[in-house]
Amino acid sequence: MTTATTSTRATTPDTGGGGSTGTPDPGLPVANPATGQVFAHAPVSTPEALDRVVDAAAGAFGSWSALPPARRRALLRRCRTVLADHERELAELLTREQGKPLRDALREARSAADWFTRTAALGLSGRRLVDDGTSEITLQRVPYGVVAAIAPSNFPLLLAVCKIAPALLAGNTVVLKPAPETPLSSLLMVDLLAGVLPPGTLGVVCGDGSVGERLTRHEAVRLISFTGSIPVGRAIAGAAAAGLKGVVLELGGNDPAVVLPGADPEEVAPQLFARAMANSGQFCAAVKRVYVPRAQHDRYAGLLGALARSAVVGDGADPATELGPLVSAAQRDRVAALVDGAVAAGGRLVAGGTVPAGPGWFYPPTVVAGLPPGTDLEAEEQFGPVIPLVPYDSVPEAVERAGTGPHALGWSFWGDEREARELASRVECGTVWINTHGDLRHDVPFGGHRESGVGVEYGTWGLLEFTRIKVRNIAVRERSTPP
Numbered sequence: 001m002t003t004a005t006t007s008t009r010a011t012t013p014d015t016g017g018g019g020s021t022g023t024p025d026p027g028l029p030v031a032n033p034a035t036g037q038v039f040a041h042a043p044v045s046t047p048e049a050l051d052r053v054v055d056a057a058a059g060a061f062g063s064w065s066a067l068p069p070a071r072r073r074a075l076l077r078r079c080r081t082v083l084a085d086h087e088r089e090l091a092e093l094l095t096r097e098q099g100k101p102l103r104d105a106l107r108e109a110r111s112a113a114d115w116f117t118r119t120a121a122l123g124l125s126g127r128r129l130v131d132d133g134t135s136e137i138t139l140q141r142v143p144y145g146v147v148a149a150i151a152p153s154n155f156p157l158l159l160a161v162c163k164i165a166p167a168l169l170a171g172n173t174v175v176l177k178p179a180p181e182t183p184l185s186s187l188l189m190v191d192l193l194a195g196v197l198p199p200g201t202l203g204v205v206c207g208d209g210s211v212g213e214r215l216t217r218h219e220a221v222r223l224i225s226f227t228g229s230i231p232v233g234r235a236i237a238g239a240a241a242a243g244l245k246g247v248v249l250e251l252g253g254n255d256p257a258v259v260l261p262g263a264d265p266e267e268v269a270p271q272l273f274a275r276a277m278a279n280s281g282q283f284c285a286a287v288k289r290v291y292v293p294r295a296q297h298d299r300y301a302g303l304l305g306a307l308a309r310s311a312v313v314g315d316g317a318d319p320a321t322e323l324g325p326l327v328s329a330a331q332r333d334r335v336a337a338l339v340d341g342a343v344a345a346g347g348r349l350v351a352g353g354t355v356p357a358g359p360g361w362f363y364p365p366t367v368v369a370g371l372p373p374g375t376d377l378e379a380e381e382q383f384g385p386v387i388p389l390v391p392y393d394s395v396p397e398a399v400e401r402a403g404t405g406p407h408a409l410g411w412s413f414w415g416d417e418r419e420a421r422e423l424a425s426r427v428e429c430g431t432v433w434i435n436t437h438g439d440l441r442h443d444v445p446f447g448g449h450r451e452s453g454v455g456v457e458y459g460t461w462g463l464l465e466f467t468r469i470k471v472r473n474i475a476v477r478e479r480s481t482p483p
Helices: 045-064 070-084 087-098 102-120 156-169 186-191 209-217 232-244 263-283 294-310 330-345 395-402 417-425 461-464
Strands: 028-032 037-042 127-131 134-145 146-150 173-177 202-204 221-227 246-250 257-259 290-292 348-350 366-369 386-392 410-414 431-436 466-474
Touching: 028 087, 037 146, 037 186, 045 134, 045 146, 045 173, 045 209, 070 087, 070 156, 070 186, 087 102, 087 156, 087 186, 102 156, 146 156, 146 209, 156 173, 156 186, 156 221, 156 461, 173 209, 186 202, 186 246, 209 221, 209 232, 221 232, 232 246, 257 263, 257 366, 257 395, 263 294, 263 386, 263 410, 290 294, 290 395, 294 348, 294 366, 330 348, 330 366, 330 386, 386 395, 395 417, 410 417, 417 431
Parallel strands: 146 173, 146 221, 173 202, 221 246, 257 290, 257 410, 290 386, 366 386, 410 431
Antiparallel strands: 028 037, 127 134, 134 466, 348 366
16 A cells, blocks of 8 residues: 555644744645534655555556456455444544534445445346357457545545546555545555555555646556546646546536425425535535425425524534534635525525524534525535525426536426426436435436536446446357368
């Protein structure tokens, strides 16, 4: 196993004091979102350190890809065992650096461990295309080489493993770059897996966007798997095009939920609230906008507002906490600005909407009703605990308004199933849910259309993204009949 510099176990705690100009850079500061205080520093990958990690992955590729698939599967299952044995340690570190409640962090750590086993069960076999006596043509799926896996801050462990596990099973080696806000749990995970995987098979680099840019442009990297924002995804696609590299880009969504006339507000509102507030709204497939019939608008506003006011927001280490802080001050401030802009444009604040006093990067569950057309809160992915409520006069009007913009990750329709099925066939997106939302499964492909991404993740379809097609064409020589 090759890391950029030192193990996460060697990260330096913050002392709170300043340093002189002669003091060495302590590394990448990592803050607890619940307090806003830096509690550790992660190692930052210099260009030379990054080159060493990528070169080690390139050097390990030949031996790793040559292993029998059964051996790679066995090693993935061992990865699961190691992570499961340390799930509490991983979860506590995750809560401290990301902010989510500890029970949610434990669920993520367990899911990340289980993803190795689920991936190991996937099949990856070739096909015979032609066998007509004159030609024997077969199709194989072969690895790319070195894969750059760039993970986001909302689910740092799980979304990293969703890239690492299938890439390794396919025969690639991997260099992971975690988000700068949440590097510690990823560093610990790679450190733990060092006892399972051959040296160089999985490496990690840390730092800001400049480190990610250098990684994506490295000549030894042949495929980039990235989850994050549309602007960064565009930049990665440009770097990949310059080097003719493969890409898998999951660029987030601004998912609308369209509530059909006749749906029961008392039944639907709690489900909408739960699916909008998952991970404090920091979830690409969360409900981001809710469209309701105008006649029922005030009823939905009242129900959702009551749920928002009753939710318990606090430090993720507190067992009573239901919703933690946002991952950074910048993200909290962006969400607040979007809400303020919507209210200034004529939206009505039903609940929340005010940054609380005190430490940490908290933002309360917020409902903005009567959202007028043209606000950024509707047009952009806010990635926070906010529900914009949009009234409509006809279903076609709602579908047309909800379908504008560059995002096309997911939709949901709530109400009569027959009507919802018919509407689902009309909308452009990667996933349409009916009477649910954000239900992601390890065996179902997930990805977006338009600017929400390129390629898919999860299941056999996601595994194939980490392979290329190789054809073997054999001209069968005429066999003479023996005398």
